[in-house]
Amino acid sequence: MSGLFSFHGGLKTVRHKAESNQEAIRTSVLPRRLTVPLRQHIGAIAKPLVQAGDRVLKGQMIGQPDGYISAAIHAPTSGVVTAVDQRPVPHPSGLPDWCVTIDSDGEERWIEREPVDYRRLHPSELRNLLRNAGVVGLGGAAFPSAVKLNLSGHCEHLETLILNGAECEPWITCDDRLMRERAAEIVAGLHVMAHLLEPREVLIGVEDDKPEAIAAMTAACAGTGYAVRAVPTRYPSGSVKQLVRLLTGKETPVDGLPIDVGVQCFNVATAYTVHRAVEYGEPVISRIVTLTGHVNQPRNLEALLGTPFAELVAQCGGYRDGVERLIMGGPMMGFALHSDEVPVTKATNCILAAGVAELAPEQPVMPCIRCGACVEVCPADLLPQQLYWHARAKEFDKAQDYHLFSCIECGCCSYVCPSHIPLVQYYRYAKNEIWAQEKEKQKAELARQRHQARQERLEREKQEREAKLRQKAPPRTEPVAEQPSIETAVARTKAAPAPAPAPAPAPTLVTAVEIDQQTD
Amino acid sequence: MFVAVMALGVLAGASGLLLGFAAVRFRVEGDPIVEKIDAILPQTQCGQCGFAGCRPYAEAIAAGEADINQCPPGGEGGIVALAELLGRDPKPLNPENGAEKPKMVAVIDEQNCIGCTLCIQACPVDAILGAAKHMHTIIAKECTGCELCLAPCPVDCIQMVPIAQTISTWKWTYPTAAMRTQSPAEASVT
Numbered sequence: 264m265s266g267l268f269s270f271h272g273g274l275k276t277v278r279h280k281a282e283s284n285q286e287a288i289r290t291s292v293l294p295r296r297l298t299v300p301l302r303q304h305i306g307a308i309a310k311p312l313v314q315a316g317d318r319v320l321k322g323q324m325i326g327q328p329d330g331y332i333s334a335a336i337h338a339p340t341s342g343v344v345t346a347v348d349q350r351p352v353p354h355p356s357g358l359p360d361w362c363v364t365i366d367s368d369g370e371e372r373w374i375e376r377e378p379v380d381y382r383r384l385h386p387s388e389l390r391n392l393l394r395n396a397g398v399v400g401l402g403g404a405a406f407p408s409a410v411k412l413n414l415s416g417h418c419e420h421l422e423t424l425i426l427n428g429a430e431c432e433p434w435i436t437c438d439d440r441l442m443r444e445r446a447a448e449i450v451a452g453l454h455v456m457a458h459l460l461e462p463r464e465v466l467i468g469v470e471d472d473k474p475e476a477i478a479a480m481t482a483a484c485a486g487t488g489y490a491v492r493a494v495p496t497r498y499p500s501g502s503v504k505q506l507v508r509l510l511t512g513k514e515t516p517v518d519g520l521p522i523d524v525g526v527q528c529f530n531v532a533t534a535y536t537v538h539r540a541v542e543y544g545e546p547v548i549s550r551i552v553t554l555t556g557h558v559n560q561p562r563n564l565e566a567l568l569g570t571p572f573a574e575l576v577a578q579c580g581g582y583r584d585g586v587e588r589l590i591m592g593g594p595m596m597g598f599a600l601h602s603d604e605v606p607v608t609k610a611t612n613c614i615l616a617a618g619v620a621e622l623a624p625e626q627p628v629m630p631c632i633r634c635g636a637c638v639e640v641c642p643a644d645l646l647p648q649q650l651y652w653h654a655r656a657k658e659f660d661k662a663q664d665y666h667l668f669s670c671i672e673c674g675c676c677s678y679v680c681p682s683h684i685p686l687v688q689y690y691r692y693a694k695n696e697i698w699a700q701e702k703e704k705q706k707a708e709l710a711r712q713r714h715q716a717r718q719e720r721l722e723r724e725k726q727e728r729e730a731k732l733r734q735k736a737p738p739r740t741e742p743v744a745e746q747p748s749i750e751t752a753v754a755r756t757k758a759a760p761a762p763a764p765a766p767a768p769a770p771t772l773v774t775a776v777e778i779d780q781q782t783d
Numbered sequence: 784m785f786v787a788v789m790a791l792g793v794l795a796g797a798s799g800l801l802l803g804f805a806a807v808r809f810r811v812e813g814d815p816i817v818e819k820i821d822a823i824l825p826q827t828q829c830g831q832c833g834f835a836g837c838r839p840y841a842e843a844i845a846a847g848e849a850d851i852n853q854c855p856p857g858g859e860g861g862i863v864a865l866a867e868l869l870g871r872d873p874k875p876l877n878p879e880n881g882a883e884k885p886k887m888v889a890v891i892d893e894q895n896c897i898g899c900t901l902c903i904q905a906c907p908v909d910a911i912l913g914a915a916k917h918m919h920t921i922i923a924k925e926c927t928g929c930e931l932c933l934a935p936c937p938v939d940c941i942q943m944v945p946i947a948q949t950i951s952t953w954k955w956t957y958p959t960a961a962m963r964t965q966s967p968a969e970a971s972v973t
Contacts, residue, residue: 302950352950354950354953355955356948356950356953358948358949358950358953359950360949360950685958688955688958689958691955692954692955692956692957692958694955695954695955696954699952699954703825706927707824707825707826708826709925710826710827710828710908710925710927711821711826711837713908713909713910713925714826714828714836714837714907714908716909717907717908717909
């Protein structure tokens with residue numbers, strides 16, 4: 264029944280799952296102050312709906328989706344908005360972004376919650392409900408789910424709906440615990456997704472190092488026709504294109520999406536929030552975060568969005584000695600944080616306090632020896648060393664010829680590189696440069712159009728002015744008639760003896776007479 | 784003999800018609816190389832190259848009247864792209880035309896603006912909004928940073944400020960880890 268396929272490359276990484284997956288999910292303590300970023304998703308930043316001084320209720324929308332690819336942001340608890348300004352957020356740059364700061368009143372007063380019967384709603388209404396509930400992919404990318412739940416324009420009929428519970432990154436266990444403890448709710452959310460997408464089959468992919476989660480999900484799926492598939496523990500099996508390949512054998516096209524081959528994929532935690540939004544009318548205001556590594560009691564916490572990382576760490580017994588770096592996400596694809604005073608967002612699946620042992624030791628970078636180890640592990644079937652040469656030489660068009668944008672930045676190539684070349688950093692750099700150049704080009708094109716429009720306008724105005732002058736002036740001073748007379752006048756003044764101060768009026772007189780004669 | 788002459792004559796006639804048709808049907812409007820050069824130029828319309836805008840400069844390059852290293856906003860990248868397009872060797876930016884600067888945007892100190900409209904007339908991309916005796920302001924999104932509005936301002940209330948980096952404009956930098964040669968013993972594979 265398994266019918267599993269395989270993807271190229273990948274790695275057997277260290278797992279480190281047992282540290283944090285032994286204990287049940289705990290609800291984190293309500294923080295006194297929450298900083299809720301308005302950009303917690305891919306797409307346009309949400310438009311703030313509140314200002315400093317406003318009272319908000321738990322679950323009240325404080326940020327409105329701006330455009331199609333955007334998501335709503337809600338107040339995670341009741342309280343008073345103290346500021347809408349730029350604050351530090353979890354981002355590799357360490358730059359601040361727009362946030363709504365809420366001082367909680369400790370009462371946790373909810374808005375009016377309205378459960379709906381999704382079977383009776385029109386698909387577009389249901390999608391709108393999810394959009395307004397701020398449902399985004401909770402696997403880490405935070406792409407607005409309502410967009411992915413709309414097939415129109417992609418394919419007429421969905422073949423396979425995949426629920427991603429692979430959780431292939433080392434250390435992270437939030438999906439594992441969620442599947443063990445709330446499998447029924449995940450499946451209830453899956454029903455809603457299946458209702459919208461009407462797939463021919465529904466598959467749930469879980470890595471086989473999570474037998475408890477597989478058992479729980481299988482039990483919850485009994486009688487639904489959804490199949491739970493154990494996939495081999497091989498990083499990055501949880502990456503969308505790789506999981507699609509594993510479960511269906513279909514290859515997602517370059518520059519394409521799984522939907523182009525009739526497959527759509529969601530994270531298990533996303534299904535859970537869909538269920539909460541539909542059955543309870545609760546928007547996404549919390550998520551499960553794995554706290555692990557060098558903390559005293561590694562565990563999973565259900566944290567309100569906007570809770571500072573430092574408070575969550577404190578609830579796990581604080582840092583152990585020897586923390587070198589704080590990482591959001593896993594050690595393979597996560598990024599180092601500049602501070603632990605940043606808030607939990609919808610993309611925060613894991614906070615890893617990494618010590619020296621967890622970090623790859625900083626090795627001196629050596630020249631590439633073209634050993635090809637990176638090619639063997641690349642799950643996207645790329646040639647990482649070619650990409651490296653071209654990215655390093657800033658030959659971006661050539662890097663694109665080698666499908667730079669198919670790179671999922673999984674880090675397998677850097678992991679195996681015997682020369683310790685930070686390959687992924689080169690790819691990220693190249694991608695960012697290409698995007699920046701693209702933006703520059705668009706800006707230049709806009710400037711070109713505006714400049715051209717201005718030139719045309721100036722030309723038009725000049726002509727209009729001339730036309731007006733022509734209209735106003737008496738017919739006899741018509742430029743056509745005037746031209747020869749001026750010339751003759753100039754010729755005459757030139758022909759006239761130089762030291763003659765008086766001849767000026769004379770020629771004009773002559774021209775006037777000439778014009779009279781001509782018009783006559 | 785007659786048949787051969789006839790055959791060649793008909794062939795020549797047919798070819799002539801075909802060529803004549805092609806000349807009309809597939810006529811190339813304008814000089815495509817100018818378009819290509821213009822597409823590389825940054826469209827700041829600043830005139831630092833000595834021409835009245837990017838397009839006149841592109842035309843001058845195409846006509847061989849101007850060199851490819853006269854555009855400071857395009858910088859080194861622009862020169863390299865032009866060199867590649869035209870099959871020439873890249874050369875450093877001509878210092879007579881100015882130096883490559885970080886991207887800037889003009890900002891009007893609205894307190895001091897007297898509403899003279901001189902900057903509006905100078906702006907090559909209509910990025911300044913205002914009316915006579917009313918305060919002016921710059922549409923930052925449209926501003927190309929050409930600095931042409933600075934000189935006409937009689938009260939010197941326009942300043943160029945660097946564009947601040949935000950989360951959406953932030954970029955991963957070029958990896959700086961220094962490559963260093965090592966003895967093979969040190970470079971053991973982990």
